[in-house]
Amino acid sequence: MKNAIVAAALMALLSVTFQVPSASAHKLRQKGEAVTVADSRLTVTPQCDWNRLSGKPGKNAETWTLDGGQLNDLTFYAGIEAGKPLVKERHKKKDPLPKFGKSTLLVELPELLEGTYRTYKKIGAFQLTSTAPARFLGQDGVIFTYDYTDADQITRKGEATAAIVDGKLYMVSFDAPRLHYFDKAIADVRALVATATL
């Protein structure tokens, strides 16, 4: 009996210890080195050093940053299948996320991201500022820009490039505060997006 209690105590102590983010699971993504992202075949070659954050927002998503997610957020959505949301749903019933569908068109992708942000980030003020056709992954795609104000009262600017390949969605988005941070990194982001291949 005593042993069982001691074992339970040890387990409890261990689980408490592991509450602290484990010894940096964030990974360096080095300038000039091609790398696959979001457990998919999507490959990009960064133009400067980035950090891949350890936590993934979804099964087919992965986030990179320079200074922290709140200051520069480069997220890859790679191979999202029809019927699936962009990121993991927190509450399937209470806060359902919009899903990418078989019949979703390129022009509907900004709306998909907007709807996802409104629920996932709980933001009210989201504005699509431009949409234009673009080439992405050797296909016809879409590039769109937007801005939104988050709960932390910072207005962020965003730019996303997307294409649908073999019925699956591939998208790269970059969000950063409009003060200083967006302009500082957008050229590197665009250069990285241009290297994307499948």
Added chain:
Amino acid sequence: MRIISGIVFTIGMMLLALPATAQERSALKKGFELSANSGKRILVFRPSVSVGAQSTGGMFEPNGDWTERASKNIQVSLERLQSRLGNTVIVAPEAYGEEAQRLQEHMSLFAAVSQAVIEYQFFVGNRLPTKKRDNKNDVFDWSLGAGVASLPGAQDADYALFIYNRDAYGSTGRKILQVLALLGPGIAVKSGEHAGYAGLVDLKTGDLLWLNADGAMGGDVREEEGSEKRVRQLLEDFPGSAIKQEQ
């Protein structure tokens, strides 16, 4: 029974001890020095203060009365300590309209930068690889951007002192949940949030020259004495000041 209470005590101690051992609190940009009475002019903005309650579910519920009291208390303590900062202190002019909005957004950005520094640089176990490398080379590279040069009063000063303060006092429900969680499977539930950040910013480049940021500060800002303690803690280690020696 004694074993179980011993276990609960040990877990409690670990919860208290962990963040303290794993975290740094302040940093100075490499090569930056500010000696006392150097003749530099420091612009002090009215601190951004918000105080509220933390619901059982952990949500922040703002409390206007507490926020007003804390803002007043913090302002009084700050004014009292300003003369001890060691340089010429200029109080930022009141901002209106678009100017006030721009200042507010910079205050929010300062809070976000401070949080990122705490999360990804001060918290040694959670460092971003690029920041880890920076740290090895003693580089402290964070900025609010050159937009700070257009803030009200900026043309009359060399540096700006930003202060951000947020307190959430745990509700009774939250405190009960915290105790229950201690007895349960070892889920850490935090009751209350007491974050305070003070930073010195270069008014030409927007670079952060000094930062003192802590996600768990002392002093009840709703009381005069507590506010004094908080502001002293915020300005502790301010380059060239005499505030620390007085403690």
